[in-house]
Structures are given as C-alpha cells and as structure tokens.
Amino acid sequence: MTDKIAKRNKTYIEYVEKVSPSTNATHSLIKAFAIGGATCVIGEILRNLLALAPSIDDKAAAVYSSVILVTAAIIMTGTGVYDNIARHGGAGSFLPIRGFANAMSSAAMEFRSEGLITGTAVKMFNVVGPVIVNGIVWSAASGTIVWLVSVIASL
Amino acid sequence: MTAKSQTLKFENKPRIIAGMSVVGRKEGDGPLGKYFDEIDDDPKMGKGSFEKGESAMFATAVAGAAKKAGLRPFDFDALFAGDLLNQLISSNYAARELPVSYFGLYSACSTMTEALSLGAAMINAGYYRTAACVTGSHFAAAERQYRYPLEYGCQRPPYAQWTVTGAGCSVLSIKGDGPYISSATIGRVADYGVTDANNMGAAMAPAAFETLLAVLDDTGLSIEDFDAVFTGDLGRLGARILRDLSAERGVCLGQKYSDCGEMIFSREQNCYSGGSGAGCSACVLNSFILDKMRKREYNKVLLMATGALMSPTTSFQGESIPAISHGIILEND
Numbered sequence: 001m002t003d004k005i006a007k008r009n010k011t012y013i014e015y016v017e018k019v020s021p022s023t024n025a026t027h028s029l030i031k032a033f034a035i036g037g038a039t040c041v042i043g044e045i046l047r048n049l050l051a052l053a054p055s056i057d058d059k060a061a062a063v064y065s066s067v068i069l070v071t072a073a074i075i076m077t078g079t080g081v082y083d084n085i086a087r088h089g090g091a092g093s094f095l096p097i098r099g100f101a102n103a104m105s106s107a108a109m110e111f112r113s114e115g116l117i118t119g120t121a122v123k124m125f126n127v128v129g130p131v132i133v134n135g136i137v138w139s140a141a142s143g144t145i146v147w148l149v150s151v152i153a154s155l
Numbered sequence: 156m157t158a159k160s161q162t163l164k165f166e167n168k169p170r171i172i173a174g175m176s177v178v179g180r181k182e183g184d185g186p187l188g189k190y191f192d193e194i195d196d197d198p199k200m201g202k203g204s205f206e207k208g209e210s211a212m213f214a215t216a217v218a219g220a221a222k223k224a225g226l227r228p229f230d231f232d233a234l235f236a237g238d239l240l241n242q243l244i245s246s247n248y249a250a251r252e253l254p255v256s257y258f259g260l261y262s263a264c265s266t267m268t269e270a271l272s273l274g275a276a277m278i279n280a281g282y283y284r285t286a287a288c289v290t291g292s293h294f295a296a297a298e299r300q301y302r303y304p305l306e307y308g309c310q311r312p313p314y315a316q317w318t319v320t321g322a323g324c325s326v327l328s329i330k331g332d333g334p335y336i337s338s339a340t341i342g343r344v345a346d347y348g349v350t351d352a353n354n355m356g357a358a359m360a361p362a363a364f365e366t367l368l369a370v371l372d373d374t375g376l377s378i379e380d381f382d383a384v385f386t387g388d389l390g391r392l393g394a395r396i397l398r399d400l401s402a403e404r405g406v407c408l409g410q411k412y413s414d415c416g417e418m419i420f421s422r423e424q425n426c427y428s429g430g431s432g433a434g435c436s437a438c439v440l441n442s443f444i445l446d447k448m449r450k451r452e453y454n455k456v457l458l459m460a461t462g463a464l465m466s467p468t469t470s471f472q473g474e475s476i477p478a479i480s481h482g483i484i485l486e487n488d
Binding site: 021099105 | 392
C-alpha cells in the first residue's frame with residue numbers, strides 16, 4: 001500500500017513538474033541586469049560626484065554613496081514602490097545593497113502593528129536574520145583561517 | 156480506499172436564502188466585480204490593522220446577509236465561521252459581537268463548503284432553523300502569517316496564487332426561497348507529495364479530484380447532470396491538473412467546469428495563477444453563483460472548495476502539503 005502511494009506520488013510530482021509554468025530565464029536575466037546595472041551606475045555617478053567635493057576623499061565617497069542608496073531603498077519601501085521594482089528586478093534589485101535595506105525596513109513596518117518593542121524590534125530581522133548570522137559565522141571562520149595561516153607561516 | 160459513502164443527503168432541503176459578499180479593491184476590479192455586494196477600498200476597513208480589517212469584513216458580511224434575509228444577526232441559531240489566520244482570529248472576533256452559538260472551523264480554503272455542509276446537516280436534522288455560514292481571507296493578513304512582509308521585494312513563481320481579500324456569508328434556513336443544498340460530500344485528506352508551498356494548485360488538485368469522484372460515485376450523477384461545476388481556488392494550473400486527472404479516469408469536465416480562483420482575477424491583474432484563500436469560494440458563491448441560480452441560468456451546481464492544509468512550520472520541516480476538498484450540490488426546485 002505504502003509502495004503504491006509512493007509510486008503514485010512520484011508519477012504525480014513528475015507530471016506536476018512538467019505542467020508547472022516556469023519563469024522565462026532570458027526575460028528575467030535581462031530585467032535583472034538592467035535594474036541591477038542601473039543601480040550600480042547610479043551608485044558610481046554618486047561616488048564620482050561626491051569625490052568632487054574637496055572635503056570628501058575617495059573612500060568616504062564610496063561610503064556616502066552606499067548610504068544614499070540604502071536610504072533611497074528604505075524610502076522606496078516606505079512609499080510602496082520598492083516591491084514593484086523588485087518584482088521585475090529579482091536578484092538585480094536585491095544584490096546591490098538595497099535588498100538588505102528593503103528586507104529590514106519592510107519587516108519593521110509590517111510588524112509595527114504589534115508594538116515597537118514586541119513587533120518592530122522583534123521581527124525586524126525576520127528576513128535578514130540568516131544574512132547576519134551567515135555574515136558573522138563566515139567572517140569569523142575566514143578570520144580564523146587567516147590567523148592560522150599566519151601562525152603556520154611564522155613557524 | 157473503502158467503498159463507504161462520503162455523501163450526506165439532505166431530504167429536508169436546507170436553503171441558502173441570502174448571501175452577502177464583501178471584497179477588497181483588487182477583487183472589485185476583477186471580472187466578477189459587478190456581482191459583489193460591497194467593495195472596500197481600505198484594506199484595513201478603517202480599523203487599526205489588517206487582522207481587524209478582516210474581522211470587520213466578516214461582521215459586514217454577516218450583518219449584510221442577515222439584512223438581505225430579512226433577519227437580524229441575533230435571529231441566527233448558529234454561526235459557522237472560519238478563516239486562515241492562526242487561532243481563527245477573524246472569525247472569533249467577529250463572533251464576539253454576535254450572541255449566537257458559534258462553530259469555529261478550519262479547513263483552510265475549503266472552509267466555506269465545510270461550514271455549509273455542517274450548517275445544512277444541523278438544519279436538516281432539525282436542530283437549527285437558521286444558521287449563518289461565513290468565511291473569508293485577507294491578502295495582507297495572510298501574507299504576513301504565511302510568507303513575507305508586504306513591502307518586501309521578492310519574486311514568486313508563475314504558479315503562485317494571490318490570496319483573495321474578501322468575506323462571504325450565506326444564510327441557511329429551513330424555510331424561505333433560494334437554492335437548496337441537496338447533498339454534501341465530505342472530503343478526505345489527500346496528499347500526493349507536493350512540497351512546494353507556492354504550488355498550492357498542484358497540492359490541492361488531487362483532493363478536488365478524489366472528492367469529485369466521490370460525488371459522482373455516491374450520487375450516481377455525471378458531469379452532464381450539472382449546469383456548472385466549480386472548484387474553490389485551484390488557480391489556472393490546479394484547474395488544468397484537475398482536468399487532466401479527471402480525463403485519465405474518463406470524466407470529462409469540459410466547458411461546465413470553472414475555478415473560482417481563476418475567475419476572480421483577470422490575467423492583467425498580475426495574480427500569477429489566480430486567486431486563493433477561504434474568501435475566494437465564499438465570495439464567488441455568494442455573488443456570482445447565487446445570482447446565476449436565482450436567475451435560473453443554473454439549476455444544479457456542484458461546488459467543491461479546496462484547501463491546502465499547510466503551515467509554514469511543517470513546510471520548513473520538509474513535510475508535503477495535505478489538501479482537502481468538500482463538495483456541495485446546490486439545486487433549484
């Protein structure tokens with residue numbers, strides 16, 4: 001009986017995979033490239049313009065342009081524009097730093113109705129939690145490797 | 156599988172004497188827009204949160220249906236209600252305002268036909284004279300419970316579905332005018348191993364298929380005997396799968412079959428495979444289907460609401476999605 005059901009399910013899943021429509025890869029890639037590329041171009045323009053100011057060096061200009069992009073993404077999230085862009089942009093809209101800002105601010109907004117502490121503060125990292133955890137874990141791991149290599153090299 | 160009948164026959168003819176549908180703006184802009192009784196532009200219905208808004212839609216649907224039936228909500232003997240939110244909060248808070256016996260039901264998106272089946276059974280047995288059956292769902296409230304924050308920019312596969320914002324209430328009574336529920340076929344849980352929580356159509360189609368076969372077996376009817384056959388919210392993909400599964404067994408659904416989820420949104424509305432949610436079949440039944448039955452364009456209708464009994468917890472644990480479908484047959488005298 002169990003075998004029969006397993007077989008039935010296998011046939012069904014194969015059939016479902018065959019009939020389920022998939023996203024058009026070329027179409028998605030072009031859109032992701034356009035939107036991701038546009039973000040990077042805007043970032044680069046900002047960086048070059050900022051660097052023109054005498055008090056800002058190249059390194060600071062890069063930081064400021066990132067800050068502007070992140071702020072813009074948060075404002076776009078708040079005004080409800082961002083998710084419409086991301087629907088087309090896919091990875092092109094979340095890879096260049098804006099995705100992180102969107103994920104945090106959207107969660108913060110969403111759970112505001114459960115209170116600032118019990119809602120916003122608790123759920124703010126709902127979506128980005130894994131990014132932060134992985135960021136910390138892997139940077140610690142790579143740091144350890146670098147340290148080990150330097151210890152071995154100094155022997 | 157046993158040959159046991161899944162169908163309850165109601166010889167005392169419990170009738171749907173009134174129906175009320177309340178929907179959101181997007182549903183109102185869809186192809187069925189003109190059939191809905193009330194369209195609300197504000198997704199929070201003037202309340203502080205989406206959950207309160209959903210509950211308010213329930214209250215509006217119950218009050219509206221009572222008014223159409225020439226009753227007051229206090230006149231109901233019982234309220235059969237259900238929604239998609241944890242602990243059935245929308246139904247519970249709406250029921251808080253009504254001094255009537257209350258059944259809180261969960262059968263995911265097939266709750267409407269479960270409520271009608273139970274209500275009809277109670278009325279047929281003579282325990283109650285009138286009962287209200289109400290179910291609903293809310294896009295924003297469902298998204299935050301099942302998926303991501305609303306403004307989070309993510310892409311969904313083309314076979315995903317869009318939760319309907321709406322509530323529908325039917326008033327069942329032993330006397331009065333309207334189509335009667337001649338039988339109810341109580342579904343069994345079907346799980347064909349689909350694990351993709353976005354592909355609810357594929358998860359639910361087997362449940363609808365099994366219930367369809369049970370309806371035909373138990374009643375001895377064939378598709379030709381119905382004027383129309385509806386499923387709740389299989390969406391475009393699920394409806395196609397149901398057609399294929401049925402055809403394999405020699406049951407041709409043909410032109411008579413439609414899916415409420417497929418009907419409620421047009422392709423231009425960017426709702427992927429179509430609508431879903433407990434409110435989907437409830438709104439379509441209490442607007443379009445009842446309307447067509449009253450005008451006698453349909454005299455015998457089979458409605459099988461379909462529910463994916465999934466939870467984010469079990470989905471993350473890798474469990475497949477169990478599904479259920481309950482069917483009711485509506486007839487005109």
